[in-house]
Amino acid sequence: MEKFERRQFIKLSLIGTAGVLVGSFFGFAKTETDIEVNSYEDLLKFDWGYIVDTTRCIGCGSCVRACKVENNVPDTYFRTWVERYEITKDEEVEVDSPNGAIEGFDKDNSQSSDIVKAFFVPKLCNHCYDSPCTQVCPVGAAYKSPDNVILIDQKHCVGCGYCVQACPYGSRYIDEHRGVADKCTLCYHRIHKGLAPACVNSCPRSARIYGNLKDPNSKINKILHQRRYGLLKPDLGTNPKCYYIGLDKEVK
Amino acid sequence: METIGNYIFPNEVHITWTVMIVLYPYITGMVAGAFIVSSFYHVFNMEKLKTVARFALVSSLAFLLFATVPLLNHLGRPERAFFIMLTPNFSSAMSGFGFIYSFYMIIVVLEIWFSYRTDLINKYNEAHGLAKSIYFLVLLGNVTDNDNIKRINKRLVIVLAGFGIPIACVLHGYVGFLFGSIKANPWWSTPLMFIIFIFSAIVSGLSVLIFLYQFVHWLRKKMVDQDCLDLMAKWLWGFMIIAVTLELMEVLSISYENTERWAILKHLMEGKLKISYIYLQIGLLSIVPFIMLTFTSLYNFKSTRVKNLIIWISSVMLLLQVLFMRWNVVIGGQLVSKSMRGFTEYFPGIWDKEGLIVSFLIILVPFILLYLFDKIFPFFGEKNH
Numbered sequence: 227m228e229k230f231e232r233r234q235f236i237k238l239s240l241i242g243t244a245g246v247l248v249g250s251f252f253g254f255a256k257t258e259t260d261i262e263v264n265s266y267e268d269l270l271k272f273d274w275g276y277i278v279d280t281t282r283c284i285g286c287g288s289c290v291r292a293c294k295v296e297n298n299v300p301d302t303y304f305r306t307w308v309e310r311y312e313i314t315k316d317e318e319v320e321v322d323s324p325n326g327a328i329e330g331f332d333k334d335n336s337q338s339s340d341i342v343k344a345f346f347v348p349k350l351c352n353h354c355y356d357s358p359c360t361q362v363c364p365v366g367a368a369y370k371s372p373d374n375v376i377l378i379d380q381k382h383c384v385g386c387g388y389c390v391q392a393c394p395y396g397s398r399y400i401d402e403h404r405g406v407a408d409k410c411t412l413c414y415h416r417i418h419k420g421l422a423p424a425c426v427n428s429c430p431r432s433a434r435i436y437g438n439l440k441d442p443n444s445k446i447n448k449i450l451h452q453r454r455y456g457l458l459k460p461d462l463g464t465n466p467k468c469y470y471i472g473l474d475k476e477v478k
Numbered sequence: 479m480e481t482i483g484n485y486i487f488p489n490e491v492h493i494t495w496t497v498m499i500v501l502y503p504y505i506t507g508m509v510a511g512a513f514i515v516s517s518f519y520h521v522f523n524m525e526k527l528k529t530v531a532r533f534a535l536v537s538s539l540a541f542l543l544f545a546t547v548p549l550l551n552h553l554g555r556p557e558r559a560f561f562i563m564l565t566p567n568f569s570s571a572m573s574g575f576g577f578i579y580s581f582y583m584i585i586v587v588l589e590i591w592f593s594y595r596t597d598l599i600n601k602y603n604e605a606h607g608l609a610k611s612i613y614f615l616v617l618l619g620n621v622t623d624n625d626n627i628k629r630i631n632k633r634l635v636i637v638l639a640g641f642g643i644p645i646a647c648v649l650h651g652y653v654g655f656l657f658g659s660i661k662a663n664p665w666w667s668t669p670l671m672f673i674i675f676i677f678s679a680i681v682s683g684l685s686v687l688i689f690l691y692q693f694v695h696w697l698r699k700k701m702v703d704q705d706c707l708d709l710m711a712k713w714l715w716g717f718m719i720i721a722v723t724l725e726l727m728e729v730l731s732i733s734y735e736n737t738e739r740w741a742i743l744k745h746l747m748e749g750k751l752k753i754s755y756i757y758l759q760i761g762l763l764s765i766v767p768f769i770m771l772t773f774t775s776l777y778n779f780k781s782t783r784v785k786n787l788i789i790w791i792s793s794v795m796l797l798l799q800v801l802f803m804r805w806n807v808v809i810g811g812q813l814v815s816k817s818m819r820g821f822t823e824y825f826p827g828i829w830d831k832e833g834l835i836v837s838f839l840i841i842l843v844p845f846i847l848l849y850l851f852d853k854i855f856p857f858f859g860e861k862n863h
Contacts, residue, residue, distance in 0.1 A: 304488045321485040321819055335483075349487075358662060364572035365561040384561055385554015387494035388572050394662035396487030396816050400494055405554025462661055478818050 511683010
């Protein structure tokens, strides 16, 4: 009887653990809101924002790989990348991002043994409210969607490269194979199906968070209300809506 | 904090605007400059410039016709080039390109047509067969000419030239504005940029006219019009002083303000642009012609041969100076990483689509066109006179 109970106990424990694991997988994979977009008015309910929690990033490069696969990003071009900052006690700063950190960071960059602070910073298009890239596009191919995502009409882009020059964040490039500008779309094709952008989805540390800034109860708003954050190059007046938690002054 | 190493954003490995975009402002600079010289004669009655007025106007057209070639060669999707006029986004400085360019083209073509109308009628009267029909078409079917018409034509040319001066300044000043308005780029972003571009345009326009004028006369063993050449050389001296001073004042003010911008630009000038900017553009190609032109302008030479040779060498050097200036602006600005932590590399390939051979050909073609035009309507009188 005793033996049976022990066996029963182990069996139940295993099933229980498996259940919690499977359940949590679905629980975490579940998107924040159920999204239904059928009309232009539906789009106006959204204002997509993005959080990069630099205190959580471990520089594994999963996001860069996921982005490349999801969006067919050509080699040597990046819609997102990860930077590594190493600061020595003499306040010397060393930054690197080998091949956009698509393979992570397998080698030490700094030769110094006096590193006192080191951290990773993922970068992507900031989807600025006052985006200079859409301002300078001569043909209107770069535009802001009704839900405030900066997109490119690649059937209309002439490939002049003016937007690449105007972006202060180095987020844009001319895809030399197609002759048009390209950049992060916040995985626009995914977010309106309720799926997270590939980079958010692949981050093992939840260092990347996206959400609807117009929804007062959204996770992104809750975090922005609780945490202190910074913006990249705020002095340029671009009003970026990629919010960086734990942003160091050395990051530009 | 001191940055060690050289960090650039990963996408900055690629230089977006190549040597083609260096050529575009270089060519339009010569267009605007040459046009303004021809207008000095027409509008301000500078009789001394009569010798080169027509030549300047036609040179302007020759360069204007090819100004868009480097742009089309550079566009990722050149077949969509006309979208810039069909669906212009007026918040973009670049969207005005098609309209300004076309408007200017119309003014130059009309001015040339009115200036050459009498010559065209003479050619029409002498011609036979197909050539006659072509002249008839070019004259739009009206072959009457009399003093009254000539008087009206002359007046129209003055009006067009008058309109043309501000348009030429807009055409080229606007190219400067395209760069100067990019706040993301520390080397470009300055309201002075469009003024610098206008003055450097006049320098390149005057230089190309002096260069060609003397070269053609030397080739044909003819005497130059010394008054005209002296005046152009003096103008060149004056305008190059303004252009170079403006540019140096710009650098001085950035360095004196000593902001984050200077921290990176200092390294740009000391590093990647050391040869092309400090040694060549400012050192050899600005200071030396400045000294030479100061001499030719203020000192009474006994031999005009020596004087003219110095003027000619100065014009060649200033033509190169403006080319280096365009390079240092367009390429120099892109070498600076927007991370403010490093510099990228660029050198155009030799045989590439946007390489050195193609660039050379693009620069050469307007000169060939001028040569052909001279065959039909000699700029400086008949060859064998």
